[in-house]
Amino acid sequence: MDQFYQQLINGIVLGGIYALIAVGYTMVYGIIQLINFAHGEIFMLGAYFAFTLVNFTPIPFWVAIFVSMLFCAGVGMLMDYVAYRPLRNAPRLSALITAIGVSIGLQNLARILWGAKPQTFTDDTLPTIFQQISPMKEPKVFFSIFGVTFTDAAIQFSENVSLAYLDLTIIVLAIILMVSLNRLVSLTKIGKAMRACAQNRIAANLMGVRTNQVIAITFAIGSALGAVAGVMVGVRDNIGPTMGLHKGVAAFAAAVLGGIGNITGAMVGGLLMGLAEVFGAGYIDPMIATICHTIGLGEFYDSEKISHSYGSGYRIAISYIVMIIVILIRPTGLFGKASAHRA
């Protein structure tokens, strides 16, 4: 059971990252029906920018995240202004192809600026709780409460279930940002303008909403959230010019799964994709083994004979299978509403 809880935690962390990126896809789609393929690159730029700041300036890590958010918001708005705004009334395919072009362009720009080699945040640039944990040192226990132990390495729920502070930060940041986004869209004036644009851009414009401004702000918000996800992935894993590709496509799938255009859908979709990926990798193999053994094909499944282990090598595929199943059952996604112009 310990293993189940630990996988649940792993899935939620990954899901939180996907959700933060997916929101960027879904917000833009909701307003201008554009699949902004360059959003994955914004995520990548966010990570690189924070990396550059902490390495070459005395700016501390937490400030760097914030500056990186602002920077990415700027890049997002610039991208809209330069690449998408001139195509606002062009056929949707033109904008889509432009998005792919922007994506390739930014990816190669990063390759030129920072090199093709994946980079990592080294310990001296990170706050103490994010630093690498040496296996040689016994973790120092701070205190224990209700059976939960807080050490300098992680929070131990039991002997085999732990949550590293880095992962905790990712979850907390994702929740805070998601809730504030939700409040922003449903309670503020700009949120109302966004919803109006999403319903009908022309009508909103006729009612006096400055649609171009609203769209720019949408890009800015989505990009800022993407930047946070980028920095956290950079700290947790590594940073490379192609990091936006895999995470971006997975997050896009999450947005589709939740019903593209719907912000709550993107959050739930992200979480589901993360969980599907982790549980697929963790449980498909034992499942196949059990099935083979119960139907008398134990010979067939001898984990030492086969070179491929089925689940863990194909974890990305598993999450897409989940997405495809959902789309087959509910073509509009979990939270999407059927509407005429989305066809």
Next chain:
Amino acid sequence: MRKWFIVILLLSLVTVWGCQPPDKNTEADPQGDTQGDQSELFVGVAGPFTGTAAAFGEMIQRGAELKAKEINEAGGINGRKLILSFGDDAGTDKEAKLIATRFATDKRILAVVGHFNSSCSLAGKDIYKENGIVALSPGSTNVSVCEGSDWTFRNLYRDDFQGTFIARYIKTKLTEYPSVAVLFDNDDYGRGLRDAFTAEAKKIELNMVASEAYDRENTDFTAQLTSIKGKNPDIIFISGLYGEAALIVRQARRLGIKALFFGADGVDSPDFLKNAGASADGTYLTTPFTFGAGGEGASKVAAAFEAEFGVAPDTWAALTYDAMGMIAEAIEKTYNKDAELAINRKAIRDHLASLDTPEEGYKGITGLTYFDINGDTVDKPAYVKVVKDGMFTTAPIQMTD
């Protein structure tokens, strides 16, 4: 008026373009029938200069450049200048095929040093064979890299030797760690090494408790690690490359996994230490060569390398340095400027194939290299290194018999 302006603009562009001197290193003339300028000799170097294995590629490029520079400063090969042509295969089989075709059809290139990744060497194998050009790999360890082709060679051991070696080392030298889990990269290198390890583990009754795969596209390995943690192994053997290995080690420590990590030559890169930081402490790995056990010739090269590039060379720089030396020696002994390209290429192959006994072998900084009938290197030992305070150190217990 405007029309004329455009015509003049175009003409001047064409002139400027035409006056550009051809870039000697990359601009080859694949269709040309001549062997180019006879005072220069071309050798291709293929490796992952970009992509997730780029740190290896960097070392390979520098190792090759250093050897070429030394040769040219000493008067070249029989008075001819040695020129390197680099081909980036990005560590993927698709790109490797393109690079192999480019080298094989380039009428000036006499031989190829490369590729590094086993998948790339395997992808290029048939292309080199069909076109009759030698490919000498300084890094591919998959078992079948040299099988079935007279044109592929390598100057390091194979994965069946390495996998067997690691299993035996764990069984006999790390007796206080009785159980092992394997985490392998789902490509030719990772699977081949894992198969060799598993087979030997079974034979010598090493307790293997889990085997999980991962994909190089991914950067999150917590799911696999959690499954492994449930089996509570004492050692986790990573059958893969340094980039993923660093991520795996970091994520494992965050999950509270205390097990000892063991890697193979794929983990042997300074970037592993840089990326994994403190979490790499205590990691064991095998390597085909370590400067600590290399002797005087090796330390001289290491000093020259450091003076040239500002960093210490690693295993791959050393092996590439030797591979380049072998090719240069073969060219020196066989090159005939009046012969056709195909004959010169064949002569290089025949010379390498003739190095089949310890007496005939090539004495480089990484030891004695000679080939069996496949083109595999025979009798090169494996060394064990261990990470201590963020540095690779030669492990106190070796197993060289």
